Amino acid sequence: MFFKSRCVVALSVCAASLFSAQTLAEKPSAESVVQHYSDLAHAIYEDSLLTAQQLQVAIDEFLSKPSAEGLLSAKAAWKAARVPYQQSEVFRFGNPVVDDWEGQLNAWPLDEGLIDYVEQGSYQAELGNVGANANIIANTSLQLGANTLDTQKLTPELLASLNELGGSEANVATGYHAIEFLLWGQDLNGTAPGAGSRPFTDFIAGDACTGGACERRREYLRASSQLLIDDLQYMVKQWDKTVADNYRAELLAMSAKRGLSRMLFGMGSLSLGELAGERLKVALEANSPEDEHDCFSDNTHYSHFYNGLGIRNVYTGEYQRSDGRRLSGPGIMALLVTKDETLANNVLSSMNKSQASLQKLVDSAERKDSPEAFDQLIAEGNTRGAKLINASIQDLVAQTQQIELAAKSLGIDNLNPDNADHDF
Amino acid sequence: MHYFSKIGGACFGTTGMSICSILSGLVLSLCSNSVIAEELKPDRSRVSPKGVHSFSQPAANMPLMRRLDFSVGNSFFRNPWVAAPASTDARDGLGPLFNTNACQNCHIKDGRGHLPHGDSDNAVSLLLRLNVAGAKDIPMDAPNKADPIYGGQLQDFALPGLAAEGQISIRYEEKTIELADGSQRQLRKPIFSIRDLAYGPLHEHTTISARIAPAMVGLGLLEAIPKTRLRALADPEDRDQDGISGRINAVWDIKKQSLQAGRFGWKAGQPSLEQQNAGAFNGDMGIRSSLFPNENCTTRQKACADMAERGDLKKLEVSDNILEQITFYTRNLAVPKRRKPNDKEVVAGEAIFERLGCSGCHTPEHNTAEDYPLSWLAASRIAPYTDLLLHDMGPELADDSQEFIAQGNEWRTPPLWGLGMIREVNGVEALLHDGRARDAEEAILWHGGEGAQANARYRQLNKSEREQLLAFLYDL
Numbered sequence: 001m002f003f004k005s006r007c008v009v010a011l012s013v014c015a016a017s018l019f020s021a022q023t024l025a026e027k028p029s030a031e032s033v034v035q036h037y038s039d040l041a042h043a044i045y046e047d048s049l050l051t052a053q054q055l056q057v058a059i060d061e062f063l064s065k066p067s068a069e070g071l072l073s074a075k076a077a078w079k080a081a082r083v084p085y086q087q088s089e090v091f092r093f094g095n096p097v098v099d100d101w102e103g104q105l106n107a108w109p110l111d112e113g114l115i116d117y118v119e120q121g122s123y124q125a126e127l128g129n130v131g132a133n134a135n136i137i138a139n140t141s142l143q144l145g146a147n148t149l150d151t152q153k154l155t156p157e158l159l160a161s162l163n164e165l166g167g168s169e170a171n172v173a174t175g176y177h178a179i180e181f182l183l184w185g186q187d188l189n190g191t192a193p194g195a196g197s198r199p200f201t202d203f204i205a206g207d208a209c210t211g212g213a214c215e216r217r218r219e220y221l222r223a224s225s226q227l228l229i230d231d232l233q234y235m236v237k238q239w240d241k242t243v244a245d246n247y248r249a250e251l252l253a254m255s256a257k258r259g260l261s262r263m264l265f266g267m268g269s270l271s272l273g274e275l276a277g278e279r280l281k282v283a284l285e286a287n288s289p290e291d292e293h294d295c296f297s298d299n300t301h302y303s304h305f306y307n308g309l310g311i312r313n314v315y316t317g318e319y320q321r322s323d324g325r326r327l328s329g330p331g332i333m334a335l336l337v338t339k340d341e342t343l344a345n346n347v348l349s350s351m352n353k354s355q356a357s358l359q360k361l362v363d364s365a366e367r368k369d370s371p372e373a374f375d376q377l378i379a380e381g382n383t384r385g386a387k388l389i390n391a392s393i394q395d396l397v398a399q400t401q402q403i404e405l406a407a408k409s410l411g412i413d414n415l416n417p418d419n420a421d422h423d424f
Numbered sequence: 425m426h427y428f429s430k431i432g433g434a435c436f437g438t439t440g441m442s443i444c445s446i447l448s449g450l451v452l453s454l455c456s457n458s459v460i461a462e463e464l465k466p467d468r469s470r471v472s473p474k475g476v477h478s479f480s481q482p483a484a485n486m487p488l489m490r491r492l493d494f495s496v497g498n499s500f501f502r503n504p505w506v507a508a509p510a511s512t513d514a515r516d517g518l519g520p521l522f523n524t525n526a527c528q529n530c531h532i533k534d535g536r537g538h539l540p541h542g543d544s545d546n547a548v549s550l551l552l553r554l555n556v557a558g559a560k561d562i563p564m565d566a567p568n569k570a571d572p573i574y575g576g577q578l579q580d581f582a583l584p585g586l587a588a589e590g591q592i593s594i595r596y597e598e599k600t601i602e603l604a605d606g607s608q609r610q611l612r613k614p615i616f617s618i619r620d621l622a623y624g625p626l627h628e629h630t631t632i633s634a635r636i637a638p639a640m641v642g643l644g645l646l647e648a649i650p651k652t653r654l655r656a657l658a659d660p661e662d663r664d665q666d667g668i669s670g671r672i673n674a675v676w677d678i679k680k681q682s683l684q685a686g687r688f689g690w691k692a693g694q695p696s697l698e699q700q701n702a703g704a705f706n707g708d709m710g711i712r713s714s715l716f717p718n719e720n721c722t723t724r725q726k727a728c729a730d731m732a733e734r735g736d737l738k739k740l741e742v743s744d745n746i747l748e749q750i751t752f753y754t755r756n757l758a759v760p761k762r763r764k765p766n767d768k769e770v771v772a773g774e775a776i777f778e779r780l781g782c783s784g785c786h787t788p789e790h791n792t793a794e795d796y797p798l799s800w801l802a803a804s805r806i807a808p809y810t811d812l813l814l815h816d817m818g819p820e821l822a823d824d825s826q827e828f829i830a831q832g833n834e835w836r837t838p839p840l841w842g843l844g845m846i847r848e849v850n851g852v853e854a855l856l857h858d859g860r861a862r863d864a865e866e867a868i869l870w871h872g873g874e875g876a877q878a879n880a881r882y883r884q885l886n887k888s889e890r891e892q893l894l895a896f897l898y899d900l
Contacts, residue, residue, distance in 0.1 A: 100474075100475070109503070124504045124505075124506040124507075124518075124525060125504065126504050126525065126526055126528070126529055127504070127524045127525045127526070127529055127548055127581065129529070130546075164476070167476075167532040167533055167850065167851065168528075168529075168532075169502065169528070169533070265488075268488050268491075269488070269491065272488065272489065272491045272492050273491030273492065273494060273495045274495070276492055277491060277492045277493075277494070277495025277496055278495045278496075278498070278499060281492060281495070281496055282495065282496055282499040282500075285496060285514050285746070286499070286500075286503070286514040286515050287514055288503075288514070288515060290503065291499065291503065393492075397489070397492065400488065400489065401489065404488060404489070414485065415488045
């Protein structure tokens with residue numbers, strides 16, 4: 001696939017160039033590092049928005065004349081949109097403006113029965129989840145306890161209001177994974193090869209419609225891709241330097257140490273709790289595709305890889321934009337190098353190592369001869385798969401230890417979200 | 425003044441310190457603890473409230489490296505368990521009989537359960553305990569005599585091919601309470617019964633006790649309160665004659681093979697979080713662990729046992745490793761910080777809380793043990809507003825259900841921390857063991873027995889005093 005080879009090359013090149021550049025450049029200030037972090041966030045969200053708009057174009061084209069090819073190109077656009085978005089997740093933890101917002105875009109796992117038809121017995125929904133079999137696409141009203149909810153018109157606002165319906169986190173009506181489910185359908189292969197394979201005819205209005213309620217499925221797909229764009233536009237504005245009273249302004253008005261703390265907490269949280277924990281270890285321990293991040297498309301390997309790259313971006317200050325341009329500026333490394341050069345290099349090595357491990361998950365899924373996707377690697381008894389995933393987990397743990405050391409060296413003793421909200 | 429001598433913990437509060445020193449000549453033995461208090465750290469585990477996610481955050485001072493365990497525990501707490509055998513190997517083993525398929529379904533958003541909202545809602549987030557009233561010859565390791573057919577708990581779900589034990593029916597008795605100023609309050613009392621009993625009638629003396637799932641926050645800190653502290657607070661004979669006689673439940677600890685102080689559950693029937701969790705896995709989801717190695721089928725439920733035998737009974741359904749991760753998770757869910765502790769109304773309400781005698785059981789503060797295994801939760805001054813003791817709560821709340829030494833009218837004081845965030849997390853409050861109280865005021869008005877005096881004093885308050893007290897409670 002596209003980014004694979006370029007990334008590997010990019011890593012070694014930029015490791016070398018960074019190093020020489022920084023030893024020569026004058027000492028960056030903590031303020032300039034937090035400022036560049038905001039620029040990075042803005043660029044990454046802008047790319048997320050641009051690729052989401054391309055996804056919307058592909059979806060509109062597909063819906064205007066449904067065909068197998070049209071569905072394929074919408075799927076390709078979805079995968080491309082994941083590249084910047086997954087790199088943006090490092091901004092989620094530590095920055096409340098992102099954390100409070102992101103559920104509507106990237107919540108998972110989801111009870112797909114909330115949205116559309118499902119194969120009976122294909123997965124276990126949460127008991128007591130009022131939305132588990134709601135099938136919004138097939139129903140113009142939902143009975144929830146004593147209340148009846150009108151779902152006649154599938155607007156972005158309505159879909160957003162259905163998230164976490166009845167208090168269940170599995171009720172995810174919007175975002176990348178809802179769109180993913182609409183494009184791919186359920187992956188009924190379990191831990192065997194293959195992703196979801198929804199027929200394009202599910203989107204044909206009229207007699208050729210399969211799966212029922214095609215008109216509403218089309219409406220759902222349109223509304224959810226529109227909501228994604230609305231949400232990303234909001235976040236781009238939050239990091240835009242030409243806007244006066246946004247989150248960027250708030251962040252830059254804080255002490256630089258507080259900003260650094262948010263940056264490092266975000267890196268450590270994504271690295272350890274989210275990626276190594278929720279997305280790798282949980283799936284492996286449960287041996288369950290239900291715990292797989294991009295479970296309909298089997299794009300999980302790239303999701304994980306770009307999560308890891310996002311962490312590295314914040315450290316090095318480097319980001320390769322969707323159009324290939326390179327954004328660079330002082331990252332945490334530039335600051336650390338002036339305090340403890342050995343540590344600065346150790347942190348970078350730990351990140352290169354975890355990137356290499358995550359790359360192996362990509363290689364496994366993308367190789368031509370008998371590829372093994374993430375949902376096959378987690379199968380019970382797949383010792384080779386477990387070894388690959390465990391290597392990624394261990395490298396991410398080691399990387400997080402290095403991030404903690406980096407924080408200490410920068411005067412931040414205890415990385416936690418509440419410290420990130422207060423001065424030390 | 426006797427409230428202070430009773431609670432002791434006030435010695436450690438910021439306001440309590442000064443009172444403590446004034447009283448030092450009078451109650452020397454209690455206040456000598458204040459020397460230790462100086463070495464304690466404040467509770468740094470509390471987190472900023474985060475809307476609907478306010479009960480789902482790890483302790484703020486949990487080391488970052490432990491987020492891996494927290495996340496894994498979280499996922500096993502949240503995601504549904506499935507029937508064995510399944511591709512989801514580590515999460516299979518649900519049933520044959522069960523109440524629900526994931527912890528989170530009852531502890532909604534790590535918060536509370538609720539009564540069904542009307543007829544079309546389900547009763548997933550509550551359960552019914554069953555036991556034979558007045559039974560003799562109860563073995564030391566059993567909480568009570570379970571119903572001979574249905575066991576200690578009604579399971580209202582079953583795997584395909586097996587009948588669920590029965591379904592929960594609820595009707596409400598309404599009553600009107602008049603406060604001293606003439607204003608009226610409507611209270612509702614749920615009356616539970618079981619319909620569609622699938623395995624024959626209940627034992628003639630079997631009683632039904634409804635239990636709502638409580639919020640999950642601060643549990644590690646409650647576990648860390650030293651046993652010596654509970655002993656110091658207990659006053660079974662009411663020697664200080666304040667009308668409050670807290671008792672420590674004596675419950676069977678499976679690992680220690682001995683009776684230990686009960687801490688968790690509505691009647692303090694479990695000694696540790698690990699055993700509480702393993703017990704819930706077994707009773708609520710039909711999942712076997714090393715602590716509870718048997719399926720929850722009684723000897724009279726042969727179809728259930730037969731179905732269980734089709735699986736691999738040698739293999740535990742929740743491994744020790746995963747149980748440990750879930751226990752880690754439940755120990756670390758943090759209590760949200762108070763929002764406005766210095767607000768004038770809130771401070772006035774706190775004084776009323778003391779004056780009414782609420783703190784006689786809802787003990788404001790404790791010090792956690794220095795040797796608690798999670799160092800960040802150890803040796804801290806915490807404010808849960810509970811004494812973890814059993815109290816007679818009067819006939820209106822009594823349910824004839826026994827749990828070790830806890831009698832039908834006895835309930836463990838529930839902690840009040842986090843009370844003010846319940847509505848935000850769960851939409852409704854559903855307070856007290858069966859969720860009957862729709863808000864804190866209704867909960868107060870239901871207090872009987874040892875709480876009757878506080879209730880009576882509450883009814884005497886004027887409107888603004890009531891509002892102040894509630895402002896305090898909802899700030900917790």
